[in-house]
Amino acid sequence: MPVQPDKQRKRPKQDRAKETRTRILEVSAQLFGTRGIGNTSTNRIAAEAGMSIGTLYRYFTDRDEIVKELTDGLFLQVEQRYSKLLTVAADMSPRDAVADVIRTAVEILVANGPLVRALVADLHFYGSGIPEFEPRLRMIIKLYLISLLGPTRGVDIDIMAFVVLNAGFATALRSVEMEDEGLDRDVVIDHTADMIGAWLATVTEPV
Known part of the structure; x- marks a missing residue:
């Protein structure tokens, strides 16, 4: 019935x-x-x-509240992915660890490409969330580097995190257009990781 x-x-x-x-x-x-x-x-x-x-x-x-919620959701994805990387960072070489950081950023960007590009394009727009997002992400990279490198001396870990974040983020942002320009995304990521990894190896001195 x-x-x-x-x-x-x-x-x-x-x-x-x-x-x-x-x-x-x-x-x-x-x-x-x-x-x-x-x-x-x-x-x-x-x-x-x-x-x-x-x-x-x-x-x-209002619109700002929507943007903030979207930005917070994006950061949560980043935090969850990099938290998993933290568990294996100590067993990796600096070069391979950097490659993982960049590849993870690329994957997140591809999954949220339009939103990320909108946030970056509207850096001047109040409430875009990027000014708050960047230091939060830098703190995760800092923890990642500490876990990767262990105790070191003569190193400003804040500057190191800033360099790694900006080099990796720039590569991730550009990765979407690389194939249109005839570039192999994986090759670019590998070369970026090679350069940053070599730099990390030269500026760090174990305690």
Whole structure:
């Protein structure tokens, strides 16, 4: 016997709310990637997500809050991936460890390419999240280097983390366009790792 509509099991409100929130974030990331953060209004996000602006504002107070949540989610992915690398860093050579750092960054970038490019392109845009994201990421790289190199002397680990982060991040960002330019992404990553690994070997002196 068919179940009457009023007796059908309703989805919990928490599930529907989670789906709506996820929908807003997914649509926002797509729009930010194609239009840029500054050119994407909350009205446009709501329209593309198929909801009223009032519904959107029940979940996010403004565009900056959406950007912050997307940035925090991106950082969580990075943190989880690099936390796994930390467990094996001590058993790797500096060169191989750097290669893993860059390859992991490339994988995360490819998976979140449009959003990352939007965040980088809108560095000037208040609330883009990059000014807060960079030092958090640098701290992870610093911990990674400490785990990799062990006790050293005569080394400014903060400067080292800054160099590794920026060289690796630049390679990761450029990696998306490398194949269009006739470059082999893996070869570029390997050469970058070779150079940084050689530098790490020359500037570190065990205690």
